[in-house]
Amino acid sequence: MTDFYTLSDAEQIARLENLAKVALTRWDGTFDQVKLIKYRENAVFSAQRSDGTKVAVRVHRHGYHSDAALLSELHWMQTLADAGIPVPPIVRAACGSPFIKAEAPGIPEPRQVDLLGWMAGSPVGSSEDGLSLDPESAERLFFDAGVLAAKVHDHTQAMALPENFTRHAWDENGLIGDEPLWGRFWELEALTPDQRDLLLRASACARRDLAAFGRNAANYGLIHADFVPENLLSENGQLKLIDFDDCGFGWNMFELATALYFNIDEPYYPAIERALFAGYRSVRALPAETEALLPLFLFLRGTTYLGWIQTRPETQTARELGPMLIARLCQLAATYLAEAALPVSEGPAG
Structure with a gap:
């Protein structure tokens, strides 16, 4: 198998999109329209649930955060959302966990995957291009x-x-x-x-x-x-x-x-x-x-x-x-x- 980390970004993204689709079977409902939003540290995709709900799917970079560190991040986000601060809500998997681990062909290790509620709105700018x-x-x-x-x-x-x-x-x-x-x-x-x-x-x-x-x-x-x-x-x-x-x-x-x-x-x-x-x-x-x-x-x-x-x-x-x-x-x-x-x-x- 070709080493995942020697592939082009486009080839890596294709494999990560497949992993995201595999991971989504662990959440309630069925999902389609999986589309890449961003690929830097993590691969972030949007997806549409059968009831019309739009979500963000994060496939995490391998080894960047421990399970305990990711749980802590999601815990803090949830407390901020509960306090009325406008941050993405956590969508728990069918098992009740805030994230799961998933595997897919062509990716050498399991990846942490979480699901966040979609936040409407437009970015105010970008690091590369500044503000408009x-x-x-x-x-x-x-x-x-x-x-x-x-x-x-x-x-x-x-x-x-x-x-x-x-x-x-x-x-x-x-x-x-x-x-x-x-x-x-x-x-x-x-x-x-x-x-x-x-x-x-x-x-x-x-x-x-x-x-x-x-x-x-x-x-x-x-x-x-x-x-x-x-x-x-x-x-x-x-x-x-x-x-x-x-x-x-x-x-x-x-x-x-x-x-x-x-x-x-x-x-x-x-x-x-x-x-x-x-x-x-x-x-x-x-x-x-x-x-x-x-x-x-x-x-x-x-x-x-x-x-x-x-x-x-x-x-x-x-x-x-x-x-x-x-x-x-x-x-x-x-x-x-x-x-x-x-x-x-x-x-x-x-």
Whole structure:
């Protein structure tokens, strides 16, 4: 059998679509019209149940999350939905489980598969192409995104986590440790020696500043960690949040930096940055000294994207976005080093 991981994306998608169809037999009802929506970490398909209900089918990347971590992700999503926050509802399999494991010919290992209720609306943009909005609409969007992020963080701070809850952490080690979650960004072959030196100097400064900032209930907790334009859906003025695959423990400022990262070259960037923080503060406190750490967290966000392409150089995303991601991170590293100063801690680390 041809190695699945040497196949083209189109060939892999065909096999994963077949696996999705096999998995759907484990849910009540019959399904058809299985169509690819997205293929990056996971393969996400839409499908139509016989009663007319539309769902999203996620076939997970092998080995990315343990069963316990996926259960924890789905548990958090369900608590957010129960609290009235607009996120996809969980559709349990006929056996009652929030996800199942399925196998199909041509795929060398079983895959985790879950089913989510379909979220109506359109993505507000994409990481590759940015936003297609006039300045006034962009400001309104980012104000609403700040409100949504603050509601998520408020809910997280108030909720009691189950004893077996487990997710990765976007902390010092996960971002700039010896083995970051998404890869050793400084080892990307496309970096010049000067670029690598710049990123390592900024990383050393970031370790110092993160230690001074600390971790406590006000600034750190469960975050979505992927607040990018394609994961924000707009429907009749309501903003909705999808794709919790990267969720984990991290600084709230990392969340806000993620929301801004792919828009920093927009001509109206200063306005949308102000709008995001204003929306956040309309729900949840955010000290000015914490907001001042945005250059640090924009740099940290950028390291993860370079780490991602460093470990996946064969992907279309790495080939197409690599040069832009390198240039952007080096720009952010230089800005951060020029502005870096020891921050005022919000309180003792918790």
